[in-house]
Amino acid sequence: MEEFHVLAVDDSLIDRKLIERLFRISACQVTTVDSGNKALEFLGLHQHDPCVSPHAQQNLQEVEVNLVITDYCMPGMTGYDLLKKIKESPSLKNIPLVIMSSENVPSRISRCLEEGAEEFFLKPARIADVNKLKRHMMKTKCKSFDEPEKIVTKVNQESSPEIANISSGDDPCYMLVQF
Amino acid sequence: MEVVQLQRSFVEYMDSLFREGFLDAQFSQLQQLQDDSNPDFVVEVVSLFFEDSERLLNDLTMALDQPNVDFKQVDAHVHQLKGSSSSVGAQRVKNCCIPFRNCCEEQNTEACLRCLQQIKQEYLLVKNKLQTLFDLEQQIVAAGGAIPMVQ
Numbered sequence: 185m186e187e188f189h190v191l192a193v194d195d196s197l198i199d200r201k202l203i204e205r206l207f208r209i210s211a212c213q214v215t216t217v218d219s220g221n222k223a224l225e226f227l228g229l230h231q232h233d234p235c236v237s238p239h240a241q242q243n244l245q246e247v248e249v250n251l252v253i254t255d256y257c258m259p260g261m262t263g264y265d266l267l268k269k270i271k272e273s274p275s276l277k278n279i280p281l282v283i284m285s286s287e288n289v290p291s292r293i294s295r296c297l298e299e300g301a302e303e304f305f306l307k308p309a310r311i312a313d314v315n316k317l318k319r320h321m322m323k324t325k326c327k328s329f330d331e332p333e334k335i336v337t338k339v340n341q342e343s344s345p346e347i348a349n350i351s352s353g354d355d356p357c358y359m360l361v362q363f
Numbered sequence: 364m365e366v367v368q369l370q371r372s373f374v375e376y377m378d379s380l381f382r383e384g385f386l387d388a389q390f391s392q393l394q395q396l397q398d399d400s401n402p403d404f405v406v407e408v409v410s411l412f413f414e415d416s417e418r419l420l421n422d423l424t425m426a427l428d429q430p431n432v433d434f435k436q437v438d439a440h441v442h443q444l445k446g447s448s449s450s451v452g453a454q455r456v457k458n459c460c461i462p463f464r465n466c467c468e469e470q471n472t473e474a475c476l477r478c479l480q481q482i483k484q485e486y487l488l489v490k491n492k493l494q495t496l497f498d499l500e501q502q503i504v505a506a507g508g509a510i511p512m513v514q
Contacts, residue, residue, distance in 0.1 A: 198411050198447045205396045205404060257442070286446050308389050308450045311396070 188321045189213040193223045193254035193266065194284075199307065203253065206314045212321075215249075220261030220269075223252065229273050249279055250321040255307075256285035256292065264296060271300045280320040284309055366508035373499045377513040380496070385489050390452030394512075409493055412451045416486055419444045423479050427472060437475060438467040444482070455485045 190212050192203045200216040207214045217223050227249060252270065256263040263283045270276045283296045286307045293304045302320045305313050380386045397404040419440050426437045445460035463478035500510050 196443070196446055196450070198408060198415060198450050201408055201411065202393075202396075202450055205401065209396060209398075286442075286449060307446065308392070310392055 187211060187213050188250040188318070189215070189248060190251045190253060190321075191223060191226060191249045192216045193218075193220060193252065193258070193263070195219065195255065195258045199255065203309060206309055206311060209311070210314050210318065220254070220258060220263070220266035223254065223266055224269060227252075227270070227276055227279075229269070229276060251280050251282065251317060253282045253284065253317070256283050256296070257287075264292075264299065267296060267299050267301055280317075282317060282320070364502070364506070366503065366506045369499065369503045369506060370508055370511050373496075373503060374511050374513055376496060376499060380492055384454050385492055387452045387454040389449065391513075393452060406497055409451055409497075412447055412453065413490060415447050416444060416456070416490075419447075420479075420483055420486065423482075427475055427479060432470075432472050432475075434467045434470050434475075438464055441467065453486075453489050456482060456489055459485050 188211075190207045192200060192207070192214060194200045194203065194216070195218050197218075200218065204214045204216050215226060217226060252266075254263040254266055261269075263285075267281055267283065270279065270281060277300070280302045281300065282303045282305070283301045284305055284307050285292065288306055296304050303317070381390075393405050393408055423437060423440050423444075426433060426440065441460050441463045445457055445464070448454075448456040448460065459478065459482040463475065463482065466474040466478055503510055
């Protein structure tokens with residue numbers, strides 16, 4: 185079976201190291217970059233960047249990426265900005281994209297999901313989070329994957345069905361929120 | 364020291380670090396990511412955390428020492444520190460960051476300085492504890508033993 189290739193975007197070196205290990209341990213190939221701009225370069229989508237010569241741009245080959253996972257808070261281009269740019273691109277918009285954040289801000293979460301992110305989860309990412317993502321990556325391999333869109337969020341025992349407060353120390357319960 | 368004694372000390376020490384709140388579940392996650400193919404993963408990540416934190420604590424000291432404090436900058440540093448401490452499971456350091464960010468919002472230099480002092484203390488404590496833990500690990504390995512898995 186072919187390996188999945190994940191592109192991870194985070195300005196924090198520690199988090200890049202963590203996410204890389206999380207995916208490698210799940211038998212995925214991982215490329216990490218530290219900014220949205222570098223992510224777009226890697227994906228073959230170039231902004232008007234005076235630092236990249238037109239010659240170099242032509243030589244870059246398209247790489248197959250099965251998932252993009254990005255931090256939300258990054259200097260310059262945020263994860264949300266990156267999400268929008270990817271979804272605006274005809275060649276890239278079908279790549280599943282996941283956003284991570286250290287902050288639980290419901291409006292932020294719904295904005296990202298509305299813009300087309302498959303999932304939004306809180307940092308630090310855990311092994312269980314990564315296991316969930318394999319299903320999304322499968323979509324890019326099997327075109328006839330026929331399940332309805334589902335977003336799975338972690339909730340506390342007592343909380344409401346909307347996206348609720350999550351304390352990272354607890355054992356998460358998973359609840360399906362259907363669109 | 365005998366291997367069994369060392370291993371016992373290790374388990375007890377690790378237990379105490381969790382019990383006293385120095386480390387949280389995220390540290391256990393790091394340990395689960397370590398295996399024979401990546402035997403030094405935890406030490407590597409924690410070393411990055413030490414480097415990162417020391418840089419940030421220096422930056423914070425300088426930023427709060429300015430005649431006109433740039434609270435946005437201070438907050439940005441604290442946000443980073445909160446992120447990295449959260450990622451390695453350094454719970455007490457992470458918890459210090461929350462009131463710190465509130466003080467930034469209030470643009471209260473004195474309060475920020477007090478928060479900084481506290482974070483420095485907590486950081487030095489956890490750094491010390493983790494180094495002791497890693498030393499114990501090395502002693503176990505040197506004595507020919509295996510490092511116990513602590514749940």
